[in-house]
Amino acid sequence: xxxxxxxxxxxxxxxxxxxxxxEHIFECGQAFRxxxxxxxxxxxxxxxxxxxxxxxxxxxxxxxxNLEDFQNIWFDYFDLGRDYGAIKAELSKDPIxxxxxxxxxxxRVLNQDPFEMIISFIISANNGIPRIKxxxxxLSKQYGENIIDDYYSFPTAEVxxxxxxxxIREICRVGFRDVRIVQTSGLIHNGTIKYEDIFSGTxxxxxxLLMTLPGVGPKxxxxxxxxxxxxxxxxxxxxxxxxxxxxxxxKEDTNVKLxxxxxxxxxxxxxxxxxxxxxxxxxxxxxxxx
DNA sequence: GTCCAGGCTTTCC
DNA sequence: GGAAAGCCTGGA
Numbered sequence: 026x027x028x029x030x031x032x033x034x035x036x037x038x039x040x041x042x043x044x045x046x047x048e049h050i051f052e053c054g055q056a057f058r059x060x061x062x063x064x065x066x067x068x069x070x071x072x073x074x075x076x077x078x079x080x081x082x083x084x085x086x087x088x089x090x091n092l093e094d095f096q097n098i099w100f101d102y103f104d105l106g107r108d109y110g111a112i113k114a115e116l117s118k119d120p121i122x123x124x125x126x127x128x129x130x131x132x133r134v135l136n137q138d139p140f141e142m143i144i145s146f147i148i149s150a151n152n153g154i155p156r157i158k159x160x161x162x163x164l165s166k167q168y169g170e171n172i173i174d175d176y177y178s179f180p181t182a183e184v185x186x187x188x189x190x191x192x193i194r195e196i197c198r199v200g201f202r203d204v205r206i207v208q209t210s211g212l213i214h215n216g217t218i219k220y221e222d223i224f225s226g227t228x229x230x231x232x233x234l235l236m237t238l239p240g241v242g243p244k245x246x247x248x249x250x251x252x253x254x255x256x257x258x259x260x261x262x263x264x265x266x267x268x269x270x271x272x273x274x275x276k277e278d279t280n281v282k283l284x285x286x287x288x289x290x291x292x293x294x295x296x297x298x299x300x301x302x303x304x305x306x307x308x309x310x311x312x313x314x315x
Numbered sequence: 316g317t318c319c320a321g322g323c324t325t326t327c328c
Numbered sequence: 329g330g331a332a333a334g335c336c337t338g339g340a
Binding site: 151153156194198199200201203280282 | 318319322323324325326327
């Protein structure tokens with residue numbers, strides 16, 4: 026690794042850390058539980074741990090953690106074993122991606138908990154980011170475990186599988202997604218869908234398995250595969266990616282299936298990274314919005 | 316088998 | 329009042 030790690034006072038410092046911008050990583054829509062603090066640092070709870078991240082100059086400070094948790098949890102969570110310089114160099118051969126990457130050059134694709142991703146993206150269907158975040162917090166507060174202060178872990182599949190859909194709907198404001206959440210939690214908890222089968226299989230195999238879950242369709246399954254199962258070629262096509270792809274590449278109104286095929290053809294095994302740069306660029310700039 | 320319209324909760328702009 | 333990181337159902 027080309028950066029140095031220092032552990033001091035309940036902190037882990039990554040010196041001269043390239044390709045790591047907290048704002049880009051946490052505002053590009055892949056994670057819903059990072060909260061921006063007044064000092065522009067970000068705090069989350071993941072894997073039962075609370076951690077705060079701030080960028081000072083070229084250094085990244087992980088507050089409230091230690092070297093052991095860094096090695097066991099955060100190294101993989103932040104995808105630190107991957108060379109984003111090489112990915113960006115390859116994708117930048119495409120002039121449109123070059124522009125999107127210049128805009129969100131500090132993006133990394135996180136490796137998050139499978140169950141949390143499954144439920145979070147079921148909630149994301151026909152929904153907006155502020156409300157998605159709110160529902161996830163309410164779900165955690167109601168069905169998760171209090172870790173410290175006002176931080177609650179994401180609930181387990183077992184607990185959600187036994188929840189009353191009407192309670193989830195009314196307390197957590199998830200609307201029509203209530204039954205989907207409970208039923209999918211049950212199918213995860215009873216082992217109908219096993220994570221190991223998705224980890225070991227291809228993107229297409231994982232997609233087929235995930236789409237048997239209520240509330241998981243083509244777009245949501247690609248998000249889950251990319252953000253939890255390390256499938257780099259997954260290319261979620263949402264309204265923003267549809268807009269930016271039609272605006273820059275296809276030059277006409279199309280459909281999500283065509284755009285997915287185009288993304289796979291142009292970006293190949295790096296489609297998931299391309300999607301994140303494009304999504305962040307399109308949403309922040311309002312590209313293609315009517 | 317594929318394609319598409321309509322419906323779905325609630326919040327935010 | 330329309331849009332929002334879509335999915336599900338039913339009909340052509």
